Amino acid sequence: MLFWEKPDWFDARRRREQLEDHVRRSRMARFGIRKMAAEAKHEAVREHFDRIAGKYDFMNSLLSLGIQHVWKRTAIRMLALKPGQRILDVCGGTGDLALGAAQQVGSSGQVVVYDINWAMLTTGRPKAVPRGLEDRIVWVQGDAERISFPDDYFDAAMVGFGIRNVTHLEQAFREMMRVLKPGGKLLCLEFSRPTNPLFRQVYDFYSFSVMPALGQLLAGSAQSYACLPETIRMFPLPEELAQRLREIGCERVIYRPMTNGIAVAHLGWKRR
Numbered sequence: 001m002l003f004w005e006k007p008d009w010f011d012a013r014r015r016r017e018q019l020e021d022h023v024r025r026s027r028m029a030r031f032g033i034r035k036m037a038a039e040a041k042h043e044a045v046r047e048h049f050d051r052i053a054g055k056y057d058f059m060n061s062l063l064s065l066g067i068q069h070v071w072k073r074t075a076i077r078m079l080a081l082k083p084g085q086r087i088l089d090v091c092g093g094t095g096d097l098a099l100g101a102a103q104q105v106g107s108s109g110q111v112v113v114y115d116i117n118w119a120m121l122t123t124g125r126p127k128a129v130p131r132g133l134e135d136r137i138v139w140v141q142g143d144a145e146r147i148s149f150p151d152d153y154f155d156a157a158m159v160g161f162g163i164r165n166v167t168h169l170e171q172a173f174r175e176m177m178r179v180l181k182p183g184g185k186l187l188c189l190e191f192s193r194p195t196n197p198l199f200r201q202v203y204d205f206y207s208f209s210v211m212p213a214l215g216q217l218l219a220g221s222a223q224s225y226a227c228l229p230e231t232i233r234m235f236p237l238p239e240e241l242a243q244r245l246r247e248i249g250c251e252r253v254i255y256r257p258m259t260n261g262i263a264v265a266h267l268g269w270k271r272r
């Protein structure tokens with residue numbers, strides 16, 4: 001997709017199309033600008049991450065100019081984890097957030113990376129070894145909409161740059177709330193809309209011209225990297241997401257925009 005053909009930032013009405021009510025009613029879901037039957041989205045997402053798993057970490061660091069590591073570190077700090085805690089990383093992929101959390105919870109703690117895509121998990125798993133964290137991290141394949149852990153089990157549940165890809169996003173959040181202990185913390189780190197309109201134009205140019213070109217050159221797929229900025233432009237804005245989290249029972253929801261709002265970390269608590 002060329003810069004001048006880029007999809008615009010969605011308005012509030014169209015952003016609501018990404019929410020569960022609309023997906024359930026229409027039985028249609030979006031993955032970027034592609035619209036598909038809701039039940040087909042899983043497969044599209046799986047194929048997408050199968051295609052890019054091997055290059056995922058490298059491309060992320062390159063395309064974000066390394067800033068993604070700062071966002072992830074900041075998000076982990078917001079959780080204020082303690083030694084001995086049990087943490088869930090939903091849509092955990094290659095496990096960056098999990099690795100950060102594993103350092104905080106110490107040898108008595110445990111982190112579960114939970115992701116639907118086997119290729120992403122197996123790409124991430126070796127990263128724990130040189131850091132000496134392999135005993136603290138468990139890699140589990142499963143669907144965020146049906147988390148295979150009991151109620152009230154984790155001290156914190158986090159999702160980083162993954163909730164956009166889930167078909168029924170509130171269902172995934174409800175599942176995260178279910179598996180949290182009372183008083184446990186929910187963290188969502190996601191891309192969003194830059195707040196400064198001028199910066200947004202530069203960001204749009206970068207997203208729709210530079211990113212797909214680099215995707216083609218270095219990862220062999222322009223389409224995979226065009227899909228990323230598309231999904232970002234359709235995702236609820238920070239206050240809209242905060243409201244959804246409150247509606248599913250998350251308390252004291254706060255959020256922190258980073259790098260002019262390119263990334264936003266939401267934090268909330270499960271009622272005691």
Ligand SMILES: C[S@@+](CC[C@H](N)C(=O)[O-])C[C@H]1O[C@@H](n2cnc3c(N)ncnc32)[C@H](O)[C@@H]1O
Nearest residue numbers: 091092093115116117120143144160161162165
């Ligand atoms: C953009 S990656 C994010 C990976 C990692 N959290 C990070 O911050 O680098 C999104 C991940 O969400 C996973 N995913 C998408 N839909 C999912 C679902 N329904 N259940 C579990 N994982 C899912 C994908 O397989 C992929 O690994």
